Amino acid sequence: AQSVAQPEDQVNVAEGNPLTVKCTYSVSGNPYLFWYVQYPNRGLQFLLKYITGDNLVKGSYGFEAEFNKSQTSFHLKKPSALVSDSALYFCARWGGYNKLIFGAGTRLAVHP
Amino acid sequence: KAGVTQTPRYLIKTRGQQVTLSCSPISGHRSVSWYQQTPGQGLQFLFEYFSETQRNKGNFPGRFSGRQFSNSRSEMNVSTLELGDSALYLCASSLLDSLNRYNEQFFGPGTRLTVL
Numbered sequence: 001a002q003s004v005a006q007p008e009d010q011v012n013v014a015e016g017n018p019l020t021v022k023c024t025y026s027v028s029g030n031p032y033l034f035w036y037v038q039y040p041n042r043g044l045q046f047l048l049k050y051i052t053g054d055n056l057v058k059g060s061y062g063f064e065a066e067f068n069k070s071q072t073s074f075h076l077k078k079p080s081a082l083v084s085d086s087a088l089y090f091c092a093r094w095g096g097y098n099k100l101i102f103g104a105g106t107r108l109a110v111h112p
Numbered sequence: 113k114a115g116v117t118q119t120p121r122y123l124i125k126t127r128g129q130q131v132t133l134s135c136s137p138i139s140g141h142r143s144v145s146w147y148q149q150t151p152g153q154g155l156q157f158l159f160e161y162f163s164e165t166q167r168n169k170g171n172f173p174g175r176f177s178g179r180q181f182s183n184s185r186s187e188m189n190v191s192t193l194e195l196g197d198s199a200l201y202l203c204a205s206s207l208l209d210s211l212n213r214y215n216e217q218f219f220g221p222g223t224r225l226t227v228l
Binding site: 036041042043044045098100105 | 202217
């Protein structure tokens with residue numbers, strides 16, 4: 001079955017340091033992969049996607065992600081974290097017919 | 113262009129009641145999907161509608177149902193509410209066409225349902 005996994009419940013990073021939020025995906029099906037961010041009492045905001053092509057995907061707010069087929073990973077990265085990046089981050093894959101399959105989410109805490 | 117709107121934003125119901133949530137997609141979007149978000153189960157897909165037809169359904173009991181109107185607006189209904197139905201219900205709209213090709217989903221702010 002198609003799935004994604006986010007192995008970390010929470011990631012803590014100091015402001016100005018690089019951040020990585022991890023995501024791995026199951027091999028079955030086309031790995032159309034996405035990252036979304038959710039701020040308190042808000043819906044999901046799209047950050048970036050991988051469909052085909054370049055393995056390094058650049059998205060909104062300075063985020064990027066690298067698609068690694070051999071490791072079945074799609075980690076989210078940012079060179080320099082901001083306190084305002086603190087939020088809940090979801091990795092997802094497309095399950096057909098407008099269905100997204102989400103990971104459990106990773107809470108990112110950026111400390112001043 | 114206006115985003116996805118959901119009404120109401122907050123709702124309090126008691127066990128056994130039923131509830132209807134509404135979602136208005138972005139103009140021109142014909143596909144609407146619904147998701148349930150809870151602390152325990154995370155984000156789970158409920159169902160998807162395209163051109164008034166349900167094309168995909170998640171693993172939820174029959175108490176959860178939905179429909180889509182000719183203007184692409186969608187409603188979801190939960191009957192005989194249970195405490196465990198307390199959740200944030202999100203809808204998302206997309207330009208997804210009849211060929212099931214990928215298009216980006218845009219999410220609304222959600223409806224927070226509390227069941228007492």
